[in-house]
Amino acid sequence: MSTEAATAPSPFDAERAGIERVLCFAAHPDDIDFGAAGTIAAWTAAGVQVSYCIMTDGDAGGFDPERRDEIVRLRIEEQQRAAALVGVTDIRYLHQRDGYLEASHEVIREVVRLIRDVRPDVVLAMHPERNWNRIQKSHPDHLAVGEAVTRAVYPALENPFAYPELAAAGLDAYKLPWLWLFAGPDERDNHFVDVTDHVEDKVAAIHIHVSQHPDAGAMERTVRGLMLANAERAGLAPGRSAEAFHVVAVNGPGTIAGF
Template sequence: MRDMEDFATNGTGRTTPEQPPEQPPERSPEQPPEIPGRGAPASLLVVAAHPDDIEFCVSGTVMQWIARGTRVTYCIVTDGGAGGYDEQLPRQAMADLRRAEQVHSAKLSGVADVRFLGYPDSFVEASVELRRDLCRVIREVRPQRAIIPSPEINWARVADLHPDHRAVGDACLRAIYPEARNPFAHAQLLKEEGLEPWTVHELWLMTGPTPNQYVDVTPVFDRKVEALRIHTSQTAHFDDLAGLLRTWLGEHATAGGLPPGRMAEAFQIVHID
């Protein structure tokens, strides 16, 4: 069966990196060829509002791209201090716990580069300061592709309505276009820190209302569940976490035209060039 990395409901992606991408490892004969702009990129930046957002939404895709040679960086915007269900735990202790959970979970997925911006949980705004910090990360990492939260409301799923998600998505969009590529935006990044402008050519949105790309994550589903369970402070209360994910990802797979029993993560690919 065709790998879902090569499946999209409509449109075609483009790959136009500023410099030649790193060469991915040779494919095994059973791996299908990838459609440009939709398979594994040479480098990837994933930005999320909270620890655990990545594991819920896109970790299966990330795991499979890493297996194909992608270099991945995670950037978590908030400290996660407003999360969890332990009312006796001080909020700073919760933030420290969630940071540790994120590092551990990322390691299981194969990601060693995890960056935390430390903004207060539940109070994110697309401020100049946040956009500057995101531009700094973009210019340091220099990714071919970025996965970010959608700035749009997804009325079909209440869990995606957190205002931090939309604020981070808005800030990321502004940072990616036009600020990170503009030498005169946040000029101190170039003048004082020596960070040259960088153009992110491929943008994928998660948690949005209009996905147009579905990635089959069935082969790594068990690892995805394991990575999410590491976020004990956020998932211990679920009686059947695997069942919840199976239902949710199964709905994505159905929307993407996959056979029954498959599971997929959903994205909206946005052309920014």
């Protein structure tokens, strides 16, 4: 179920979008769970095929100095278990170094490769703009994900002459309908998804990432509070919970080639 804030009309028409496949990009294991696990749980429950691409291995995360040699394995396992809780089993990795992610042509090419392979109706990614009100959303790797994905989506993805080696390998140019961005500035949010029925799925998925939460109780209270605040911003009834997105129509009925 989705709703749009009265002050920020969404360009996304959920009734007519016909979403069948979604590809989600994030910087670290757990980013998707914090930003969109409720929406993803609703999608998979409705039969939508959802895939993840985690760009780094999360090797700089965690708080236990005694387990540094295990952190990559732990975080991969945590992400697999968390994804399974919301109906996702297809997880890809770019294996970039945590804290060093850049919107390089190497990374952009791999993003284009994945989108052309999956050919989703929606690409969901972290926002390329910094959130000054809650700067924790704007880890430099998060911003790099948003920039790399946005630059991949247009024009490289739909340009048959961009990264010609991809077309030569059978990955033809593709026009993406929708780009959904999360964890950006609040003023960019123009679409809210009512995830009240999937709050517990989201919270359970986040709790799987035990290597990242020295205070799991405070984390859960914060997450629940933010979802309630999103629902209030969206004009939902008191007690409802929502996730917020900046939805961009990349290719639609009004799109003109090259504009």
